[in-house]
Amino acid sequence: MSNICVVGTGYVGLVTGVCFADLGNQVFCLDVNPDRVEKLSQGIMPIYEPGLNEIVLRNVNAGRLRFTMSYDEALEDAEFAFIAVGTPSGADGEADLQYVRSAAEGIADAIDHPIIIINKSTVPVGTGDWVTEVVSKRRAGKPLDFKVVSNPEFLREGSAINDFMVPDRVVLGSTDQEAAKSVAHLYLSLRCPVVITDLRTAEMIKYASNAFLATRISFINEIANICEELGADVEQVAVGMGLDKRIGSAFLNAGIGWGGSCFPKDVKALAHMAVLHGTHPQLLQAVMEINRNQRRQVVYRLRKVLKSLSDKTIAILGLSFKPNTDDIREAPSLEIIHLLQNEGAIVRCYDPQAIDNARQVFSEEYQKKSVVLCSSAIEAVSGADALVLTTEWNEFKNLDFEQVKSAMRSPVIVDGRNLWNPEVMQKNGFIYYSIGRGNYNQQAQTGENGQ
Ligand code: NAD
Numbered sequence: 001m002s003n004i005c006v007v008g009t010g011y012v013g014l015v016t017g018v019c020f021a022d023l024g025n026q027v028f029c030l031d032v033n034p035d036r037v038e039k040l041s042q043g044i045m046p047i048y049e050p051g052l053n054e055i056v057l058r059n060v061n062a063g064r065l066r067f068t069m070s071y072d073e074a075l076e077d078a079e080f081a082f083i084a085v086g087t088p089s090g091a092d093g094e095a096d097l098q099y100v101r102s103a104a105e106g107i108a109d110a111i112d113h114p115i116i117i118i119n120k121s122t123v124p125v126g127t128g129d130w131v132t133e134v135v136s137k138r139r140a141g142k143p144l145d146f147k148v149v150s151n152p153e154f155l156r157e158g159s160a161i162n163d164f165m166v167p168d169r170v171v172l173g174s175t176d177q178e179a180a181k182s183v184a185h186l187y188l189s190l191r192c193p194v195v196i197t198d199l200r201t202a203e204m205i206k207y208a209s210n211a212f213l214a215t216r217i218s219f220i221n222e223i224a225n226i227c228e229e230l231g232a233d234v235e236q237v238a239v240g241m242g243l244d245k246r247i248g249s250a251f252l253n254a255g256i257g258w259g260g261s262c263f264p265k266d267v268k269a270l271a272h273m274a275v276l277h278g279t280h281p282q283l284l285q286a287v288m289e290i291n292r293n294q295r296r297q298v299v300y301r302l303r304k305v306l307k308s309l310s311d312k313t314i315a316i317l318g319l320s321f322k323p324n325t326d327d328i329r330e331a332p333s334l335e336i337i338h339l340l341q342n343e344g345a346i347v348r349c350y351d352p353q354a355i356d357n358a359r360q361v362f363s364e365e366y367q368k369k370s371v372v373l374c375s376s377a378i379e380a381v382s383g384a385d386a387l388v389l390t391t392e393w394n395e396f397k398n399l400d401f402e403q404v405k406s407a408m409r410s411p412v413i414v415d416g417r418n419l420w421n422p423e424v425m426q427k428n429g430f431i432y433y434s435i436g437r438g439n440y441n442q443q444a445q446t447g448e449n450g451q
């Protein structure tokens with residue numbers, strides 16, 4: 001059993017804290033957001049993440065998990081302090097380290113015993129050394145016995161607890177191998193491979209992993225666009241490619257591209273680091289450009305079918321950047337909605353979990369009535385000239401399509417996640433487009449859709 005403090009109770013910090021508590025450790029989760037800490041102390045989750053509520057309650061009740069805003073309280077007995085605060089994009093695409101700095105300073109100010117500080121936030125290469133400097137400077141008159149370890153996190157929102165508890169690997173980087181091994185010990189019961197490197201290599205493993213996954217998605221989206229023109233089916237292409245063990249099938253789902261709080265900012269930050277150090281990240285630039293283009297494709301398609309989008313009503317199903325989360329940061333849906341608004345369309349949206357977050361983003365548009373937030377899929381499609389599926393939530397898989405069709409003004413669907421079966425949709429009388437399923441899209445265009 002160890003005493004652990006986790007700084008930041010967002011998607012990563014909260015999951016890290018509760019999972020370490022569930023593994024039998026004493027954990028303090030610390031945040032500067034009073035509303036968040038207050039809610040957590042009352043057992044109310046500040047984010048939607050499947051399974052989180054139960055595991056938090058179990059560990060609070062067992063006395064292993066506590067929430068606080070006080071660095072002094074959280075660090076009093078801590079042997080390990082994880083930094084899991086946000087690292088959003090700065091003005092030029094660089095990672096903004098202001099929250100990491102204030103977390104490091106908060107830790108430096110609060111303790112007087114040996115401690116291992118662990119960077120779990122995704123931070124630019126060199127940040128581990130910088131945190132060492134920040135803490136040392138802060139404690140110039142009263143030196144502190146501390147070590148810094150980089151421990152990047154690879155969990156995905158929507159499956160965060162399982163990803164934490166059953167990781168493919170744990171990466172640890174440090175200039176002090178003993179410190180890295182002490183952190184490795186915390187993960188021992190997970191029985192997964194542990195990769196121990198120097199600080200900078202561990203930091204780069206995180207960026208390279210996210211950039212590679214984003215590259216796979218942009219690659220399959222580029223193939224999808226070629227399939228579209230040549231009458232091939234990208235889904236079957238992905239199956240055929242994925243069976244090759246050297247390629248694998250993960251992250252080859254074509255669609256409207258990658259969003260979320262990490263891929264967009266991390267690919268940008270890696271490209272920024274590269275340029276700053278005199279290299280030319282041409283592949284990363286192309287990966288980002290392809291991704292931007294995927295969202296625009298939806299609007300081009302709608303414009304082609306509906307002629308003008310001015311005063312047309314478009315239903316958007318799904319606001320979160322992926323299913324099983326309420327996170328709308330950099331969600332493809334938001335960009336598509338803005339593009340549609342620029343064309344004068346009225347947008348009616350529905351999402352099973354992200355409506356509250358969307359209400360904050362769209363407060364002004366909402367008042368102007370150009371964005372209408374609905375409480376069901378059927379309400380969203382009512383009177384719509386077209387439906388765009390932006391997030392593949394389970395509840396959209398088996399909609400009552402007869403009801404959908406009769407609620408809509410015209411039966412046009414753009415399926416941005418290839419969720420539905422083209423043949424079934426065409427049999428149901430929809431003019432149905434999806435991504436990179438050129439054989440079916442060409443039929444939709446020429447009207448051979450069984451209507
Ligand atoms: P988040 O925005 O959900 O949460 C960050 C939390 O840190 C907030 O609650 C904020 O109030 C708190 N905070 C900010 N400054 C603080 C301070 N000085 N002291 C205490 N608390 C402070 O962020 P997130 O999505 O959990 O991401 C955190 C980091 O983990 C980022 O670097 C991100 O790139 C990385 N990451 C995220 C994911 C993910 O799925 N979200 C996965 C892997 C890695």
Ligand code: UGA
Nearest residue numbers: 153154155156157217251252253257258259260262321322
């Ligand atoms: C991603 C990584 O998968 C995690 O390993 C990493 O820890 C995390 O970023 C992070 O650093 O924050 P996450 O953003 O939660 O996790 O979700 P993903 O499942 O990776 O999806 C990201 C985006 O790619 C979503 O918009 C999703 O719709 C899209 N995607 C994913 C596709 O378009 N096609 C695919 O085949 C897979």
